[in-house]
Amino acid sequence: MAQTENAVLQPPRHIAIIMDGNGRWAKQRGLPRTAGHAAGAETFRTIANYCRTLGVEYLTVYAFSTENWKRSQEEVSGIMKLLGNYLTEALRDMEKNHVRFRFFGDLSRLSPQLQKLCAEAQDKSAGFGDVQVNFCLNYGGRDEIVRAARAFAQDVAAGKYQPQDLSESLLSGYLYSAGVPDPELIIRPSGELRTSNFLLWQSAYSEYVFMDVLWPDFGPRELDRAIEEYHRRNRRFGGV
């Protein structure tokens, strides 16, 4: 894929995206919400490829939140079906694409077939390294922190640690994102100005770029614009 003209700026190592606006995109066209999710899945394919060509090391995408179960069964199963299709295709094209997959979230609530595809994608791609895609599925930032706290408490009960051993870096190691650097840039398309429970711990010093475009209309140009905006920010991390 040809890079757009602004792509000369060094991209951040880790970009995270809240893939939002599929439903409104479909509504604007008089289509069912599921058609919006199908279009959003296409956008994801394009953006993941583009991130690979740019040399982005980690791309974390919010695909399904712990709150998204509130939606109709029809919509939820439509999203799950699209995920299954994508993972089947990713497994087929693995040798060609060299994308490494990881999954953040409580996968136990997904269907056994989808869990199996996630496990296969993660295992079979472990040696690849062009870009690592972290798929957030049944992911919630608060849920992630609760699980980390629980796992640490279990290790304390088992005598592995003392309570006072807990530090920011030790806690980070209990998160789904263990070993992954925090995202420098988090993009939320669709015009909503909130985190919706995404990467609460990891986003402490991330630069947020909110954009009015709906996710199915997002493309390499929009990613370039977000990267440009990121480069205009003055990151102080509490200093001066």
Ligand code: IPE
């Ligand atoms: C994001 O698009 C996809 C998921 C949450 C799975 P939405 O479905 O939230 O689209 P809008 O926000 O209703 O437009």
Ligand code: IPE
């Ligand atoms: C966040 O979007 C979740 C994903 C994009 C997967 P939502 O559409 O669920 O968030 P709210 O409801 O607008 O906060």
Ligand code: MG
């Ligand atoms: Mg939404």
